[in-house]
């Protein structure tokens with residue numbers, strides 16, 4: 001790895017290439033814009049010619065829906081304006097010039113985030129291929145739990161064997177759990193036994209009564225140095241990295257600002273203890289998958305032409321999804337969008353897998369390198385009384401449930417830049433929810449957080465324009481309004497179905513030339529989406545699942561999130577209300593969810609199945625049933641009357657929903673396992689569907 005040749009210094013540490021398809025993307029944008037303008041012309045004609053109030057209302061809501069879809073589609077295109085691909089050359093970095101790196105790992109709840117997962121995250125970064133004396137690992141435990149703290153102290157003992165083992169055997173997966181799962185190498189037998197012994201100890205203490213159950217909302221501060229690099233050695237005599245356990249003080253009276261608050265406490269503690277110029281933020285559900293990663297990040301951070309303004313280097317979140325990525329967890333669209341954001345040197349911050357320059361987060365901070373103050377800076381009152389600018393102009397920003405998106409955005413508004421580093425071998429891999437219910441809770445939190453930004457003075461389309469390029473504001477606007485397509489999708493999931501059943505002709509019939517405009521816009525948008533997937537090396541099946549999940553989010557968690565953030569805005573919820581807090585995603589799977597996920601079977605089961613039907617699942621069942629009714633009634637009638645052309649468009653739409661809903665029908669009627677849709681929810685869905693159809697028939701034209 002080391003090199004001293006002066007000639008190598010002349011070679012670049014990284015290169016950047018524009019996407020070869022840029023011309024195609026721009027051609028598509030032109031084509032798309034013309035199609036939209038033509039469609040709007042049609043809408044205006046339609047409005048002018050509407051013969052009754054009802055039709056006027058139908059047409060105007062259709063117009064409104066299409067405006068939202070058009071704005072969403074166009075702002076999406078801004079992300080395809082200049083996509084780039086970067087490569088790094090970490091072998092060209094001289095070892096002795098590598099700067100200090102503080103790793104921040106966050107955990108919040110030992111029952112939702114099992115300590116074994118947390119310590120695997122910690123071990124995977126402790127074993128980084130990076131000079132140990134420059135590496136420090138901080139674990140922030142927002143749950144203040146002895147379970148986590150003791151697990152970490154067991155892990156540092158195991159690290160004394162694990163780190164030399166990784167070095168000597170050139171291991172890539174430096175999380176022991178991942179390594180032992182995928183390798184049956186006999187050389188690992190001794191270390192494997194040690195690992196299993198640790199695992200047993202850690203898992204046993206959860207049932208051990210001598211450890212008091214911690215209070216997640218209230219606990220004193222704890223700072224414990226578990227390893228010191230100038231003091232502790234591994235079994236081969238090598239030094240070990242610093243490892244520090246930090247649990248900030250939490251108190252019901254003072255806001256703690258969730259993860260952003262935890263990260264800021266770590267920023268302060270670390271500035272007193274190690275004060276490395278670079279920081280890696282990592283969630284406890286991610287592990288390092290490539291020990292070279294920090295060196296890759298340094299290829300950018302140490303590049304003198306960039307150093308002045310580069311705030312962070314973002315690595316993607318990769319997951320071990322099943323073959324068809326049933327729930328679209330990979331967020332492929334986000335991955336390709338990141339390339340476009342990277343072209344503007346402004347990739348969004350996604351909360352984890354990010355190498356920050358400390359100066360971007362805390363410039364001009366008086367740093368007193370006296371560890372004795374450490375306890376004071378993690379106190380619950382440290383940030384109150386306007387004494388500090390933490391969360392407003394310093395550190396990770398407060399005010400949104402997506403502190404990551406918000407912080408990155410404000411940094412870009414201040415003129416900071418960021419790059420996206422996406423090496424072939426995934427730098428990090430992580431866990432994700434594998435039940436629909438879990439996924440929707442998570443996506444709802446994101447929606448509320450994004451809406452916090454969208455409906456505030458920081459709205460990208462107004463605030464951003466003052467500080468960023470118009471293209472970048474548009475890109476941030478796209479994300480702040482991530483969930484807004486749910487309005488038109490709900491509309492398209494109800495009205496065409498109703499109009500087909502009640503024989504109200506609101507879409508052009510098949511002989512009308514406007515029919516083809518609708519038809520082609522739908523087909524072309526979907527074809528483009530599919531093409532993006534295939535070009536990124538994915539299968540059509542993954543694309544199908546991804547677009548289905550988008551529809552699912554549109555009719556479930558997104559509208560709920562939008563509604564909740566409105567209520568919050570109208571201070572319906574007090575700011576400390578638990579309804580709108582950062583609810584940690586559970587990393588523990590229940591029942592037989594794992595098995596179902598592997599087989600690619602939808603899991604509609606909820607934790608609360610016995611109590612009350614989940615509104616998300618009921619909503620899904622309603623939309624699926626409405627389209628099935630629309631499709632069946634419409635097709636039967638058309639065949640009977642021999643008049644097939646009048647309702648072709650809404651029938652195609654219903655058909656599309658029906659095909660997408662196949663797993664929902666199956667789960668409603670045929671399945672018997674825990675992941676089915678409970679009969680209570682099915683009944684409720686039938687009742688609501690019947691109500692919508694009969695109520696709408698009362699509205700006479």
Ligand SMILES: O=c1ccn([C@@H]2O[C@H](COP(=O)(O)OP(=O)(O)O[C@H]3O[C@H](CO)[C@@H](O)[C@H](O)[C@H]3O)[C@@H](O)[C@H]2O)c(=O)[nH]1
Nearest residue numbers: 106107108142258259262283284350351352402582584585
């Ligand atoms: O009060 C809190 C709440 C959460 N966390 C930690 O924050 C991380 C992310 O929480 P998780 O429940 O896994 O949420 P996700 O929705 O999976 O996280 C995504 O979305 C978050 C913003 O909503 C980002 O912060 C994350 O980086 C991003 O992966 C975890 O390590 C938690 O331990 C805290 O430290 N304190």
Ligand SMILES: [Mn+2]
Nearest residue numbers: 283285431585
């Ligand atoms: Mn997570």
